[in-house]
Amino acid sequence: MSEITEIFVLKMKDADSAAPIRERARADYLSLGGITSGTTFVTTDEDRPTLFTEVYTYPDVESAKRVTAQFSKLPATQAFLAEIEDVIVGQWFTELTP
Template identity: 60%
Template structure:
């Protein structure tokens, strides 16, 4: 089965304050069996609102579906969720594998 990437694009209530809370949540959530990684990206354009991309990876869809609900149940990750102002998108993704052999 293909690896699953869960991607959230969001804004935070206080981007400076959330760093410590995120790191505590990251250590807690990535300690669960089945969570391959949690990476964070941030926008760089200072003329626009600051957005964060939280990227979680799992070995397969079944593991992602079983593990993801625990995020809202754990104290460290609940604290992180409380810092989110707005979730713009959140969804599971996998690497695109075209069915055709490409251009001939």
Template identity: 55%
Template sequence: MAEITEIFILKMKDDPKVDAIREAARKDFVTLDGVTSWETLVTTDQSRQTLYADIFTFPDHETAKRVTPEFAKRPSTQAFLGQIEEMVVGQFFEAHQPKTSE
């Protein structure tokens, strides 16, 4: 089965503690069996609103579907969810396999 990447594009509240809250949530969530990683990227264009891409990886789709609901149940991740101003998108992704015509 293909590795699953879950990507959330977020606008965050303006709280100076958001990085510490995200890091506490990350340390907790990646301890769950089935969470391979959690990476955060941030936009660089300072003339536009800052967006964050929180990227989670799981070994397969079944594991992702099983583990993802735990995110909203854990105190540290609930605290992180409270820092989100707007979720632009959140969805599961896998590597694109081009279709070949024969």
């Protein structure tokens, strides 16, 4: 089965205060195992609202299902979710192959 990429595009209530909360939530989540990688991206256009993209990869859909089922139950994740103003995208993706 193909690698799964989970992508969240987020608008934060206050990006500066959310930063340490995000890092605690990420460390907690990555400690669960079954996650290949986790990366955060931030937009750079100062004329537009700042958005953050959280990208996690899993070896397969079974791993993604097993690990993400625990995501919102973690206390550090719940604290991070409280800092989010809007989740613009939150889905699993796999590479499109013709």
